[in-house]
């Protein structure tokens with residue numbers, strides 16, 4: 001286990017990608033059936049969804065003991081992380097973590113999936129029937145509501161276009177026409193990618209200073225690009241857009257992100273947090289605490 005928590009997190013993501021899995025493309029990530037805490041019944045953060053790699057109920061060792069259960073022989077735990085606020089007396093050596101009155105540090109703890117325990121009864125109830133709307137109609141509704149709230153943002157999608165991008169200077173999202181896509185799901189995953197970029201605007205989630213790249217929509221594997229990838233996946237999963245049709249997990253895609261993650265061990269922590277903020281902003285939801 002790496003001594004640096006950012007490296008530990010990055011290594012866990014890399015481990016999955018080396019096995020051909022893109023953690024943010026897992027169909028349950030951000031969807032209706034996410035990884036949740038058995039005790040609090042709350043869904044874990046986006047970053048923890050990526051780290052845990054499996055939906056369902058998770059418990060700490062102590063929670064299992066308190067419930068009179070035990071861990072199956074040979075079962076392996078996973079780790080998840082949380083942020084802790086520290087007063088400013090000890091100045092951290094890390095510039096990124098400095099805040100005005102203190103700073104946030106990442107901490108981690110171990111959890112076990114309920115499938116790897118004995119004597120713990122699941123509290124999951126049958127999934128409620130979702131709305132009657134098709135995922136495509138739901139995606140259209142989310143886009144329409146977002147555009148209505150964001151009056152300065154324009155969306156061009158009626159004309160032939162060879163590229164999809166967000167222009168920060170014009171506050172404009174451009175995507176090729178739906179008919180140009182083989183699958184409608186790809187059109188929506190592309191549109192949500194660009195809409196996620198649009199939340200960088202200072203009036204929205206304000207990532208302009210942090211996203212130190214000037215052009216979007218190209219193949220710049222930056223932190224902001226990863227925010228858009230994770231944000232799009234979270235939105236598609238939430239809406240119920242068929243994941244396998246919306247995303248292609250090509251070997252080239254995996255290799256590019258492996259390289260980027262290896263070069264920047266804070267990328268995934270930052271991008272998962274910002275992507276969650278962005279997706280919730282587009283959905284018109286408030287962020288949970290913590």
Ligand SMILES: [Zn+2]
Nearest residue numbers: 216217225228
């Ligand atoms: Zn992009």
